[in-house]
Amino acid sequence: MNSAVQTEIFISRSPEETLEFAKQFSQSLKAGDIVALIGNLGSGKTIFVKGICNGLNAGQNPLSPTFSIINEYIGKYTIYHIDFYRIKDKEELYDIGYEDYFNDESICLIEWADMFIEILPEDHIEVKIEFGSDDLERVITIQRKK
Numbered sequence: 001m002n003s004a005v006q007t008e009i010f011i012s013r014s015p016e017e018t019l020e021f022a023k024q025f026s027q028s029l030k031a032g033d034i035v036a037l038i039g040n041l042g043s044g045k046t047i048f049v050k051g052i053c054n055g056l057n058a059g060q061n062p063l064s065p066t067f068s069i070i071n072e073y074i075g076k077y078t079i080y081h082i083d084f085y086r087i088k089d090k091e092e093l094y095d096i097g098y099e100d101y102f103n104d105e106s107i108c109l110i111e112w113a114d115m116f117i118e119i120l121p122e123d124h125i126e127v128k129i130e131f132g133s134d135d136l137e138r139v140i141t142i143q144r145k146k
C-alpha cells in the first residue's frame, strides 16, 4: 500500500523565526516520533532542536552532542538528540545500541539523519532545512506519512 505524504513548507527569515516555528512544530509531536533533520552545515538543525526542546519544556539550551554522541533531555517526553555527523559507520551505531532510542515512549531527534537514513524506521518525520536567498533565509520542508 502506498501511504500518502503530507508536506508543509515554512520560510524562515531569522534564527528567532526558526526557533518559534520549531516550538510550534513540537506541539504536533507524540511519544515514539523520530525526527530526521537534514541540512548542510550551519543550516539551523541545532536551532530547530532547541525550539523543539523549548516547546516541550526539555532543556533550554541543547548543544550538539559532543563526547556522548547522544544527549538526553527530560521534559514532557524524554528526548534523545543524536548527531550522525559524529558517527563514522553503521557499526558504531550498532555499538551505541541506537535501536533502544527508537521506542514508543520517547522522541528522537537526529541531525544529519541522511548520513544513515536507511536505518531509520519508514515512518519518521523529515525536517529538511535549505539555505534561502540571503544569509538569514531558510526554507524548511516538513514531510510526514499520513
Ligand SMILES: Nc1ncnc2c1ncn2[C@@H]1O[C@H](COP(=O)(O)OP(=O)(O)OP(=O)(O)O)[C@@H](O)[C@H]1O
Binding pocket: 012, 013, 014, 015, 016, 017, 018, 039, 040, 041, 042, 043, 044, 045, 046, 047, 048, 064, 111, 135, 136, 137, 138
Ligand atoms: N533563518 C535562520 N534559521 C536558523 N538559523 C539561522 C537563520 N539565519 C541565520 N542562521 C544562523 O545559522 C546558524 C545555524 O546554526 P546551527 O548550529 O543550528 O546549524 P546546524 O545545521 O546545526 O549546523 P551543523 O551541521 O554544524 O550541526 C546559526 O549561526 C544561526 O544564527
Ligand SMILES: [Mg+2]
Binding pocket: 045, 046, 064, 111
Ligand atoms: Mg548542529
